[in-house]
Ligand code: OKS
């Protein structure tokens with residue numbers, strides 16, 4: 001049985017992005033979540049709402065930031081919190097404006113340590129790797145609310161919070177998503193790595209635990225890979241479009257460092273691949289996760305593998321998500337599982353795709 005978590009504050013974030021050399025409203029929009037909620041409400045699934053960011057929740061925020069700091073640098077988190085106001089105070093934007101980077105960090109031969117620039121305008125580029133991670137007035141509220149869902153879901157599954165006995169799966173309707181954020185840089189609509197936060201939350205009570213992460217968003221989760229690349233107790237498995245965004249990571253020869261060698265598994269698939277080709281990779285990835293025998297499983301779930309997605313290019317249809325989730329559930333049954341929403345941009349099909357995924361999970 002599963003429980004679904006969401007937070008109305010996650011709807012507040014609405015920014016712009018550079019796409020095809022045009023500045024447009026970001027495809028990662030509140031309407032995505034609204035479409036999923038609408039479908040869920042007209043179905044039989046339980047919706048547990050968590051209201052967050054009220055003053056009484058100070059302890060919760062402190063705890064959340066403490067766990068986030070395990071994998072995110074404090075100055076980066078401060079930047080996320082303050083940069084909009086800083087730009088506003090400096091007259092760089094108006095209240096309805098967006099913080100976007102101009103100049104990014106790049107490799108040099110000087111050997112000088114990287115330091116955030118003093119100029120607040122320049123700083124935006126130090127803490128981002130692309131122009132798909134704008135920050136507007138309410139972004140931080142939504143970022144924290146989204147991350148909190150990952151943490152709340154983990155608390156329930158780990159037994160740190162109350163949960164009805166028969167529930168072993170929590171689906172966190174996160175937005176903004178998380179898998180591109182590496183702990184000191186936003187990018188690809190991601191600001192806090194929700195999966196990494198879930199791992200830290202789980203570890204607060206089970207320090208020796210092994211965690212499996214299955215990333216089935218169309219895009220490679222470069223941030224999640226980066227954060228756990230040298231961690232032998234986290235197995236990261238990703239199926240994603242070959243040579244697609246974020247372009248510089250996701251190759252099969254990225255396998256982990258040191259004693260974590262073998263705990264990073266990239267399964268790139270050619271653009272336009274069929275569901276049959278996809279399921280072959282999925283079966284392989286599932287088997288690796290079964291062999292790893294994790295105490296806790298995280299699924300980074302993106303619906304941008306959908307055939308008509310503007311940012312993804314696999315031949316995957318609504319009914320296929322049922323197969324994807326059923327086989328995954330079947331292979332890994334008995335392991336507490338946190339499902340985190342990542343991408344997916346065909347708004348009028350997102351609800352149906354989510355329902356298909358949930359149906360498969362419940363029958364797996
Ligand atoms: C251009 C679009 C960048 C693609 C971002 C991909 C986001 C995503 N501005 N990641 O999983 O869905």
Ligand code: ZN
Pocket residue numbers: 217218219302304342343344
């Ligand atoms: Zn994606």
